[in-house]
Amino acid sequence: MRYRLITTASAVVLGLMTAVHGAEITQDGANAIRDNLNNLLPEDIAKSGVVAVNPAGTRYEIIYDLAKLLSKVNPADFTIGGLKPISMFATPQDNGLWNVEGDNSLNVSGHFKGPDQKRTEFTYSIASLAYTSIFDPAISYFRSGDFSAKDIKATSTTDTEQVNVSVGDVKYKLTSADSAAGRMDFAVNGTLTAFAEQVSGKEMPPVHITADAIDFDARVYSLPAKELRDIVVFALDHAEEKQISKENEEKLKAMLRDAFPLISSLEETIDLHNLAVTGAAGSGGAKSFGYRLTIDGPSDATRLGVAMNAADVTFDSPMVPAAYSAFLPQAVDVQFGIPDMDFAAFGDEFMKLDLTKSREEGEDAGKKAVERLFRDGKFVMDFPKISAKSGVYDIDMSAKVESRLDAGKDEYALQASILARDYDKTIAAVQELAKANPELNQASFGMLMVKGFAKTDPDGRQRWDVTVTPDGSVTVNGQQIKGPDKPE
Template identity: 80%
Template sequence: MRYRLMTATSAVVFGLMTACHAAGIDQDGANAIRDNLNSLLPEDIAKSGVVAVNPAGARYEITYDLAKLLSKFNPADLAINGLKPISMFATPRDDGLWNVEGDSSLNISGHFKAPDKKRTDFTYSIASMVHTWVFDPAISYFRSGDFSAKDIKVTTATDTEQVDASFGDMKYKLTSADGASADRIDFAANGTLTAFAEQVHGKDMPPIRITADTIDFEAKVASLPAKQLRDIVIFAVDHADEKQMSKESEERLKGMLRAAFPLVSSFEEVITLNNLAVTSAAGGGSAQSFAYRLAVNGPSNATQFDVAMNAANITFDSPMIPAAYSAFVPQAVDVQLAIPGMDFAAFGDEFMKLDLTKPPEGREDAGKKAVERLFRNGRFVIDIPKVSAKSGVYDIDISARVESRIDVGKQDYALQASVLARDYDKTIAAVQELAKTNPELNQASFGMLMVKGFAKTDPDGRQRWDVTVTPDGTVSVNGQQIKGPDKPE
């Protein structure tokens, strides 16, 4: 019951799957939409009149009263005040699609209890929400659309902590195109949030404030089986309360999964915070930009997962960092990681062998085997194309490739890495200068001088160390062995 209740707010979208009278807007068409919406809700909720649909000139007005969904909750566990009915308008088009639009606002407050029984009070307000979409009944999702919101404020508070967050404006745009094959769709989305501010404070901590002029985001996914995924979601919701899956349901679910595979051919998400700043009683810091990227691409039998983070023009202002050490604070950081060669085709084949009619605790061995096939017999690789950091006294670039196993109990580890440092003598000199007031750094300075002895010089003048670690424990730097193999256990 609770899973179906959670999906009630999205029922407006699914309701437009019904075949309505495109030639004319009438009460029969309105009733068809209403009945389709209600079919997605628990019977008692549907009877409460959560959804109302009426003809409104050349379109249908769909009104849903989410406050009525709260009737099944104990007010001590969940209460929302100010939740007013929201309307949107749907207009059938000659091409079978629908135009959906709305203009509303939000100003609610309330409380809820988390699983640990602790109470959280909240307030949410949005001065304006305007949206226009093109809805496709064939996939029960939007083909395109624009959404904008103004003056967004959120507050959550427990007995120990309070969080206040706000945005000035938000803009979001969705587009789509037919995929490379039938029943596949490419989606792209982008948007911007302005004047972001968040403050966190509690009984045992001073306030911490985070701000950014803008937060830009974009995402794209290629060859998404939207219709098949819709069917899987509906199946999962319909069977969420079943303690054990029947053989018939198992065969149906596996059939839908086969039809949906592979889920995507590529996915990418990028989030960038511009003029980010953090302030607190202990000091603060800023960055002209901070960006995060997540990507998945490649064929299903050789998929690569990429993640990257970078920050530019970093500054720190804190009494916790002595002035003598300020030159060592990085001014720019770039981190890139990748996991290549994941075999989702083999993983899917192994997953299809699972007996889903058995309890989860009886499927550990089969699940482990599926993961091993995902990582080609339990071996995985982490590529590190780049890790770089730069300040006034150092400029370091690191690239590496690590091979190991997912079963940590077995010692099977190998590493190939390259470390390049520009103006390494300048870095050593800076550490030696610090050692004059902090003698403990003399050991670090001596170690850096020893490391320099293993370095090679690249044509651009940088110092290079190519490091190799073999599975038997042997360590070599620039071809020179500095540690032999480990002794047998």
């Protein structure tokens, strides 16, 4: 069932690949588009009449009656009601591109059984889903477009849990540009407003999550759009085959070679505004919460980076005594990444895989490809910045951790720099808490010992440069505080 839905969705954009463009709108042209779309579908689905194409003035109307996909599905496993035909309009342009536009609504409900055979009831509704876009048959994708949706609601209910989600409006824009060597750059950005989610269950009080707005921006550079189109079509054509033939393996590998490297860089950011979470345990939130993903660098030295930050953080819970509230962070910034990944070597090793072998044999060979992804069997993670700030502390840290992928080896190395502003203020706050909780006296004593190893930076912050070597030695600011581990 999933394969059929994916295939049909792909056919929505692939079907215009060979249709006649820049010509008079005729029934013959409509039939040609319909036949092209049907050729991309499994035979039994094509015969069901799921696709219809009609001349509509200066454009073609393409109608997808997705309800016909469900005619042979066991209603005990999956049912859906209210599924209306979806229509879009395609207008051929003189330059070979197509203008594709539509405005549909959705209001469906039904149920399905998951792999565990548990029944899930669902409802989905969208008051309006509108778009105007430019489709390029050469890449079987949109070159640009403006998309919007209004009043989105969804519910999911099982015998133990219920989830309700609603969104006010969604608006986003897609743009593209030609890149070097026949590749393309794509960018999408937009905003989602009035997000709300509630999760509740038999053994869980309701939890509410809301955000006034969610902004998103994503960019990918030097994407081999045509080559990826060929790979997608190939995968759809052979999706139901249990094992790939040697001939098809060579075809697939040739297409992958043409597509490598898949991108030169990628950026993705998501920003939530006035995020709030409430539940039985208390309430909290942040004026802003951000997430960023980056992939950049040459294929033989690629870095994956992730960053998350929150500002004006609040938390109110009876589980946190008032005396400890000052220790809750008001701002957090976490950045980490995996540098120097060799995707060129990974691709070379992947091409050696025998895809015609069993899954178990393929997994063993795939492990070798993963090992070559990391140079000399070393897995490195860097932390350019980890910071937290409250009324009683202000801490910044950067670090680099190395470990090995070799089986049976658990050695690691660490280099870290920790800086604390107003560290005496932090110690004093812990000592004040210790008056009511004597167990914290040991913590404050430990903090005083740590202060003895600190150096003072020109800006007045306390600094600790920590090094841990693979033999277990530990030094702080050049002073060894632990020697090598004894050999086993």
